[in-house]
Amino acid sequence: MSAAADAPFDTDSPAAVRRAIREGRHRGFTNLLARRHVQGNLMIVPAAQADAFAEYCALNPRALPLLGRSEPGSPFIPALGRDLDLRTDVGGYTVFVDGEPVDTPRDITSRWRDDLVAFVLGCSFSFEAVLQAHGVRLRHLEEGNVSAMYVTGVPTRPAGPFGGPLVVSMRALRAADAIRAIAVSQRYPLFHGEPVHLGTPSLIGIADLAQSYGGHGLTQLHDDELPVFWACGATAQLAARQAGLPLCITHHKAHMVVTDLLVTDAASNPLCEADL
Amino acid sequence: MSAAADAPFDTDSPAAVRRAIREGRHRGFTNLLARRHVQGNLMIVPAAQADAFAEYCALNPRALPLLGRSEPGSPFIPALGRDLDLRTDVGGYTVFVDGEPVDTPRDITSRWRDDLVAFVLGCSFSFEAVLQAHGVRLRHLEEGNVSAMYVTGVPTRPAGPFGGPLVVSMRALRAADAIRAIAVSQRYPLFHGEPVHLGTPSLIGIADLAQSYGGHGLTQLHDDELPVFWACGATAQLAARQAGLPLCITHHKAHMVVTDLLVTDAASNPLCEADL
Numbered sequence: 001m002s003a004a005a006d007a008p009f010d011t012d013s014p015a016a017v018r019r020a021i022r023e024g025r026h027r028g029f030t031n032l033l034a035r036r037h038v039q040g041n042l043m044i045v046p047a048a049q050a051d052a053f054a055e056y057c058a059l060n061p062r063a064l065p066l067l068g069r070s071e072p073g074s075p076f077i078p079a080l081g082r083d084l085d086l087r088t089d090v091g092g093y094t095v096f097v098d099g100e101p102v103d104t105p106r107d108i109t110s111r112w113r114d115d116l117v118a119f120v121l122g123c124s125f126s127f128e129a130v131l132q133a134h135g136v137r138l139r140h141l142e143e144g145n146v147s148a149m150y151v152t153g154v155p156t157r158p159a160g161p162f163g164g165p166l167v168v169s170m171r172a173l174r175a176a177d178a179i180r181a182i183a184v185s186q187r188y189p190l191f192h193g194e195p196v197h198l199g200t201p202s203l204i205g206i207a208d209l210a211q212s213y214g215g216h217g218l219t220q221l222h223d224d225e226l227p228v229f230w231a232c233g234a235t236a237q238l239a240a241r242q243a244g245l246p247l248c249i250t251h252h253k254a255h256m257v258v259t260d261l262l263v264t265d266a267a268s269n270p271l272c273e274a275d276l
Numbered sequence: 277m278s279a280a281a282d283a284p285f286d287t288d289s290p291a292a293v294r295r296a297i298r299e300g301r302h303r304g305f306t307n308l309l310a311r312r313h314v315q316g317n318l319m320i321v322p323a324a325q326a327d328a329f330a331e332y333c334a335l336n337p338r339a340l341p342l343l344g345r346s347e348p349g350s351p352f353i354p355a356l357g358r359d360l361d362l363r364t365d366v367g368g369y370t371v372f373v374d375g376e377p378v379d380t381p382r383d384i385t386s387r388w389r390d391d392l393v394a395f396v397l398g399c400s401f402s403f404e405a406v407l408q409a410h411g412v413r414l415r416h417l418e419e420g421n422v423s424a425m426y427v428t429g430v431p432t433r434p435a436g437p438f439g440g441p442l443v444v445s446m447r448a449l450r451a452a453d454a455i456r457a458i459a460v461s462q463r464y465p466l467f468h469g470e471p472v473h474l475g476t477p478s479l480i481g482i483a484d485l486a487q488s489y490g491g492h493g494l495t496q497l498h499d500d501e502l503p504v505f506w507a508c509g510a511t512a513q514l515a516a517r518q519a520g521l522p523l524c525i526t527h528h529k530a531h532m533v534v535t536d537l538l539v540t541d542a543a544s545n546p547l548c549e550a551d552l
Contacts, residue, residue: 175473175474175475175476175479176472176473178474178475179458179470179471179472179473179474180470182455182458182459182470183458183459183462183470186459194455194456194458194459195455196452196455197451197452197455198451198454198455198474198502199451199454199475199502200451200500203451203500224476224479226474226475
């Protein structure tokens with residue numbers, strides 16, 4: 001391993017994190033890096049399906065809040081990061097062919113095509129730092145986990161070939177923390193906004209918390225904890241599989257797109273205008 | 277009964293509601309009247325205990341958010357209503373002598389003394405109309421109930437002779453409505469803000485939901501409902517009883533002080549400044 005490969009990097013800087021990933025110096029998940037900055041889900045589809053996918057996002061904004069979309073054939077979205085290269089700057093990818101996962105590479109330069117369009121969608125990792133700043137205890141982080149995900153029985157609104165169930169992320173929170181997390185997260189619609197459910201999992205079609213999607217995260221609740229569920233961008237992965245696209249590439253697990261956008265710039269309060 | 281006693285009144289107008297109460301034309305609870313306007317808890321104590329009570333409120337703002345305080349000997353708080361007379365305009369009163377309830381009159385003109393000080397404190401009735409405007413179903417209202425109250429095991433912060441447990445109001449809400457209610461109510465710190473608890477009642481010392489304070493309200497949950505608990509101004513009544521004041525007068529049950537303040541003017545978002 002070269003000296004460069006061992007070099008530490010500024011874990012608060014999105015550009016430094018992307019460079020470390022690109023150069024193979026960071027191979028882990030991104031959820032605890034560059035926490036003042038927005039992270040996103042990656043979804044790459046052929047141009048022929050891009051407009052349908054954009055419509056699917058617009059119909060399901062809680063799960064799929066659009067942060068950016070590339071021009072056809074371009075792996076760049078400059079508004080999200082000046083040097084961002086979506087072929088090399090995400091720590092892991094899943095390649096789907098005809099709806100089936102066929103590869104999980106660390107770089108998709110050789111897979112890139114002139115007709116691909118990349119979408120970046122909001123991710124709940126972006127508000128976890130905000131929650132902690134507000135004193136919310138996130139036990140899954142203390143225990144070295146990412147948040148658990150579940151496939152629900154709640155259908156999304158379909159568009160073109162895209163459809164399927166809503167996927168959610170779950171955080172095990174004590175009641176006072178659940179209340180605070182709801183109050184805080186509703187101000188961030190670009191990161192899925194407030195939860196879609198809390199309490200009894202079966203009411204949204206989750207039969208067993210021990211069976212998480214992907215097998216990650218806390219699945220055991222303490223007696224004083226409630227499961228709190230947010231809509232999740234992994235909804236797009238299930239939709240892509242169901243659509244059986246000839247080619248689709250997503251981020252892999254908790255390797256997200258690290259952008260230059262500031263989390264605080266995404267704060268808004270959609271309730272203000274809806275009030276009495 | 278005279279023609280005047282039968283006359284209908286403008287149930288949206290705080291002044292008309294107060295006049296109807298004063299003239300004996302409205303004898304019911306106030307929770308469904310003048311819903312765009314703020315209602316409050318009433319607490320009247322001798323001047324000798326007034327500063328200690330004000331301090332008690334300041335130390336427990338979630339339960340006892342101060343809307344107004346009269347000058348010693350004055351039954352008026354003009355900022356809350358130009359014609360408001362606290363001796364005649366509240367539909368029911370409880371008189372406590374040495375901490376014991378001795379009378380529940382509809383008028384306290386004969387009880388008024390030159391050394392009494394009146395406090396008006398925020399009430400969750402003020403946000404119930406806002407919750408409904410946001411689509412939150414309040415089953416207790418549909419069923420003709422006021423919200424249930426409970427004495428918790430959570431201590432308040434004492435001041436002078438005042439102390440004792442926190443009292444809470446409870447609303448039975450489906451998960452999606454609980455989430456929305458939290459997001460909305462956190463914007464109204466003058467009406468107790470966001471809930472203090474939801475889910476398992478025993479975690480805040482409530483052994484049995486069927487045993488509500490005062491015996492009012494919904495106490496049976498449906499399978500898809502969570503109990504959601506807000507701090508409640510009735511906390512002051514328990515503190516007054518524990519303090520054993522020689523004289524103390526409060527509103528009785530759900531007969532509240534109807535003010536001219538607009539609910540929407542009380543909206544704020546305490547999270548905005550506390551953010552990252």
